[in-house]
Amino acid sequence: MNRCSKDWVLDWVVPLGFGLVLCLMVPLRTAFEFGTDEGFELMKAWLVSLGHPIYREFWNDQPPLHTELLAMLFRVFGPSAFLGRLLSVVFAMVLVGALYQMARHRSGCVVGLLAVALLFASESFIQLSVSVMLEMPAMAMGLASAWAWFRYVQRKESKWLVISGALFGCALQIKFTAIVFLPALLVDYLVNRQRISSDATARWDQSWWRSHREGLLWCASSAVAFGFVVAGFYQMDTLRVCFGSHFSHGTREVVASEGYKFRPESLLSDLAISVPATVGMVLIFIRRRWDLRLPVVLLVTAFVIHSWHRPFWYYYHLHFSIPMAWLGAIGIVELFQHVWKLALDSSPWGKLRFGIGLLTWSAVASLALTSWPGSLWHELAKVRAARSATEDATVAAFKSHSVGTRWVLTNHQIAAFWAGLPIPPELAVMPAKRIWSGQIGKEEMLRCLEKYQPEQILVPTDWEAKFELSNYLRDHYREDVEGGVGHLLLRK
Numbered sequence: 001m002n003r004c005s006k007d008w009v010l011d012w013v014v015p016l017g018f019g020l021v022l023c024l025m026v027p028l029r030t031a032f033e034f035g036t037d038e039g040f041e042l043m044k045a046w047l048v049s050l051g052h053p054i055y056r057e058f059w060n061d062q063p064p065l066h067t068e069l070l071a072m073l074f075r076v077f078g079p080s081a082f083l084g085r086l087l088s089v090v091f092a093m094v095l096v097g098a099l100y101q102m103a104r105h106r107s108g109c110v111v112g113l114l115a116v117a118l119l120f121a122s123e124s125f126i127q128l129s130v131s132v133m134l135e136m137p138a139m140a141m142g143l144a145s146a147w148a149w150f151r152y153v154q155r156k157e158s159k160w161l162v163i164s165g166a167l168f169g170c171a172l173q174i175k176f177t178a179i180v181f182l183p184a185l186l187v188d189y190l191v192n193r194q195r196i197s198s199d200a201t202a203r204w205d206q207s208w209w210r211s212h213r214e215g216l217l218w219c220a221s222s223a224v225a226f227g228f229v230v231a232g233f234y235q236m237d238t239l240r241v242c243f244g245s246h247f248s249h250g251t252r253e254v255v256a257s258e259g260y261k262f263r264p265e266s267l268l269s270d271l272a273i274s275v276p277a278t279v280g281m282v283l284i285f286i287r288r289r290w291d292l293r294l295p296v297v298l299l300v301t302a303f304v305i306h307s308w309h310r311p312f313w314y315y316y317h318l319h320f321s322i323p324m325a326w327l328g329a330i331g332i333v334e335l336f337q338h339v340w341k342l343a344l345d346s347s348p349w350g351k352l353r354f355g356i357g358l359l360t361w362s363a364v365a366s367l368a369l370t371s372w373p374g375s376l377w378h379e380l381a382k383v384r385a386a387r388s389a390t391e392d393a394t395v396a397a398f399k400s401h402s403v404g405t406r407w408v409l410t411n412h413q414i415a416a417f418w419a420g421l422p423i424p425p426e427l428a429v430m431p432a433k434r435i436w437s438g439q440i441g442k443e444e445m446l447r448c449l450e451k452y453q454p455e456q457i458l459v460p461t462d463w464e465a466k467f468e469l470s471n472y473l474r475d476h477y478r479e480d481v482e483g484g485v486g487h488l489l490l491r492k
Helices: 007-025 038-049 065-077 081-107 109-120 125-130 135-155 158-172 176-198 208-233 238-247 249-254 264-269 271-286 290-308 314-342 348-384 393-400 413-419 432-436 442-452 461-466 470-476
Strands: 408-410 456-458 477-479 489-491
Touching: 007 081, 007 109, 007 125, 038 065, 038 081, 038 413, 065 081, 081 109, 081 125, 081 135, 081 290, 081 314, 109 125, 109 271, 109 314, 109 348, 125 135, 125 314, 125 348, 135 158, 135 176, 135 314, 158 176, 158 208, 176 208, 176 290, 176 314, 238 249, 238 432, 249 432, 264 271, 264 314, 271 290, 271 314, 271 348, 290 314, 314 348, 393 408, 393 413, 393 456, 408 413, 461 470, 470 477
Parallel strands: 408 456
Antiparallel strands: 456 489, 477 489
16 A cells, blocks of 8 residues: 655645635635525524524524534624535535545545545535535544544544544534445445454453444434434424425425436536546455445445435435545555556466556546546636625615614525524524425414515515415505515515
8 A cells, every 4th residue: 555755744735725716716605605505504503693593583494513513703702604605615625625535545646636636526515515505524533423433443443433423423513415325334334343343352251341432432422423413502493394395294205206206317417526436446355455445335335315305406416426536536546556566467368458557547537537637627616706785786775774674584505604694593594305304384484474574575476375475465465566676575
């Protein structure tokens, strides 16, 4: 296993360099919106920082850890999209650093560098790295948990076992999708457990506790971290709301259509990563590199979950990009090493195998190296092209009537945030799943309107029909005919 000189330098340079590039090249301060859920997360954190407890006044179907962390930063530095995006960049740096170190320790420095390079160019990775959304932080904490587990396996220091479990519990409290890491960690634990048990020097008469201490300590650490957040923030019906939103009959009925289905062929659109990843998986099985099982199990887990679970949102591609980037780097480097060994055989058959192997490696490496710059530039250009918040007509309209406005009701949460106008907590989080699952109706909507009497309302027309708001809006609001934003209503 090869090693770069001064590995500790690259351990810091890789993630810090990635974060620095994002801060210098992406308009974090001025961009109106990068990710589709930024409005939800920014508005939630702002309202929490203003003293509205999460889950008590809010409807919220996600765990609270990221929201509470961002709210704490808002209390200290003031609310801003820039601050939320910097937090996302930090989480992305954690993910990049964890991936680099795990790939480097298992396969060498070159594989580590290639893995993060392929990840940078994968679909939506840069966008998620700068978006105030939950997927990147959850995956970053999950991968950091896996990295800490690797450290424990190497050093057998219990502190790393505790850290790994605690990080995993925190990852789940950011978003439950971090569960995709659990099968990979479980398989790695069981294989290590089996290896120790089959060791000729192992004691077969050891106690049950000593035999299962690692797993129990990891589970206990994870449960304590998870439970600490539950005790601090959850309410009695929090889990019911979360699971009802995602798994209710209404939600399942709506997302049963083909439009919400994961399509495996979508992964083939990024040949720079999918072809090397396929080669990497084949080589792992041919060469029996079972020490590289984690990315394989992680990729299989993502396939199994998303083949069954709907809806599939664009940011779930991150579940595939992480293991595929690692496997793609393995495919490029390990294939070259395999072909190089074939060159030692000077027989005619050996020379033929070497020629075929070299040709195959050249094709795989060329595909990755020629596609990678274009993919990376496309992903970077996509976020650099985000329009400025000062150019958004909705923000301007909200601000033009901001004097005397205490509350605004809108499904454009990001516009309300930029305008500095809060949304009533009960109505701040209004994803489609809340409506699909029947967790809000016209009675609750009208009750909230009467309670807060928002001075500005800008909602889609289908909300008026679903919640039967037409009469109420006609009696209490007038349309802003000069604002330039369709159907902006002002309280009479």
